[in-house]
Amino acid sequence: MRLVLLGAPGAGKGTLAKQLSKALGVVHISTGDIFREEVAAGTELGKKAKSYMDRGALVPDEVVIGMVKQRLSRPDVNAGFILDGFPRTVPQAEALDKVLEESNQPLDAVLDIVVPEETVVRRLSGRRVCRQCGAIYHIDNMPTKQEGVCDKCGGEVYQRDDDQPEAIRQRLKVYAEATAPLTDYYRTKGLLRPVDGTGTPEEVLGTALALLKG
Numbered sequence: 001m002r003l004v005l006l007g008a009p010g011a012g013k014g015t016l017a018k019q020l021s022k023a024l025g026v027v028h029i030s031t032g033d034i035f036r037e038e039v040a041a042g043t044e045l046g047k048k049a050k051s052y053m054d055r056g057a058l059v060p061d062e063v064v065i066g067m068v069k070q071r072l073s074r075p076d077v078n079a080g081f082i083l084d085g086f087p088r089t090v091p092q093a094e095a096l097d098k099v100l101e102e103s104n105q106p107l108d109a110v111l112d113i114v115v116p117e118e119t120v121v122r123r124l125s126g127r128r129v130c131r132q133c134g135a136i137y138h139i140d141n142m143p144t145k146q147e148g149v150c151d152k153c154g155g156e157v158y159q160r161d162d163d164q165p166e167a168i169r170q171r172l173k174v175y176a177e178a179t180a181p182l183t184d185y186y187r188t189k190g191l192l193r194p195v196d197g198t199g200t201p202e203e204v205l206g207t208a209l210a211l212l213k214g
């Protein structure tokens, strides 16, 4: 199965993508995770991306598109994939269509996770992430057993720089301007499936799986 996950920052794309990837046996490709790995490793790509990420801006299309093309050329995507955080602009969506057309692997569905703005702000400002395995926590709803330590791997749990209030505001603005128009793009193609993202992770997974089966 080949899926794209859409939704505002904090809508729960990463959480749902991880669960769906397990349930469906397909790879989870998060452009945000790839950029964070590149930043941590101090690569040229990471250096290029960091200044945009820190201020909640989008990394330029040509940089992201090149990176995703490379990722989609790896053999593990043949069984299917879940794209999380890509595409984020119409030119990215067009580039993705072209790549998938060339390899004759069209998308099966685009899940749009819908969550009210105040929920998104609450989730982002309390979000914590494991530096090592990427597990996602929340200081109120899903705290770690021991503060600052990942329950799953023992890695350091931290707050992303772009989960600070100023960057959150900027990311939501960028989402409304550049990414929200993608819902029209995929609705026109008959691929868009809205998913209520306000429930628990298990509830949202159940809704998504039911939609994909139906």
Ligand code: AMP
Residues within 6 Å of the ligand: 009, 031, 032, 033, 035, 052, 053, 054, 056, 057, 058, 059, 060, 064, 084, 085, 086, 087, 088, 089, 092, 162, 171
């Ligand atoms: P995320 O983890 O998906 O919230 O992404 C974190 C940051 O990485 C974003 O705020 C952007 O700066 C950058 N980023 C991730 N995916 C993309 C994309 N498809 N296009 C442009 N920038 C991206």
